């Protein structure tokens with residue numbers, strides 16, 4: 555006779571780990587792979603999340619304070635995170651949005667002050683049409699559910715489809731993006747988090763933060779899945 559536990563075990567869905575294809579139970583990533591991910595753990599500049607010796611504000615943020623107040627990156631943009639993000643963005647593996655949001659939630663749920671609103675980095679409508687989805691919005695949607703924070707997806711707009719940022723110098727990046735965003739929502743007195751998949755130089759997030767600051771936000775955090783450590 556088959557007992558009830560055997561039947562239940564057979565009915566339970568068995569997932570394969572996204573990274574090693576081993577059996578991961580109900581999780582998207584198995585415990586061993588999860589533990590080995592390049593978590594952003596060491597001392598870092600609280601403003602831009604680049605490593606500093608004792609967690610002090612870095613020289614660049616002291617010289618040119620960006621318009622956001624803090625940055626939280628879950629992971630470093632190295633293997634296998636870079637490969638996961640490419641699969642998600644360019645191969646359209648949309649199911650990865652939830653897995654990436656879970657990794658962010660793991661890192662962010664213990665923060666003292668959670669923001670009231672999540673604002674995903676907007677894509678220009680032309681880019682949205684060709685990609686079919688906004689990578690930051692999909693992660694934000696899952697994260698909003700996991701952490702119980704409201705999502706303000708249409709709050710901001712990207713007004714120009716700017717040239718790709720890769721390969722440009724920091725000055726060229728700034729010129730390329732100046733005034734590229736606008737924000738139509740009244741954010742007076744609000745604590746918000748701007749969400750993006752990767753932070754490289756932080757130029758896009760700085761420009762978006764300028765628009766959000768103009769709309770009245772008093773505290774602006776940047777939440778990113780991964781931080782590029784060297785440009």
Ligand SMILES: [Zn+2]
Nearest residue numbers: 571574584587
């Ligand atoms: Zn695994």
Ligand SMILES: [Zn+2]
Nearest residue numbers: 599602612615
């Ligand atoms: Zn910094």
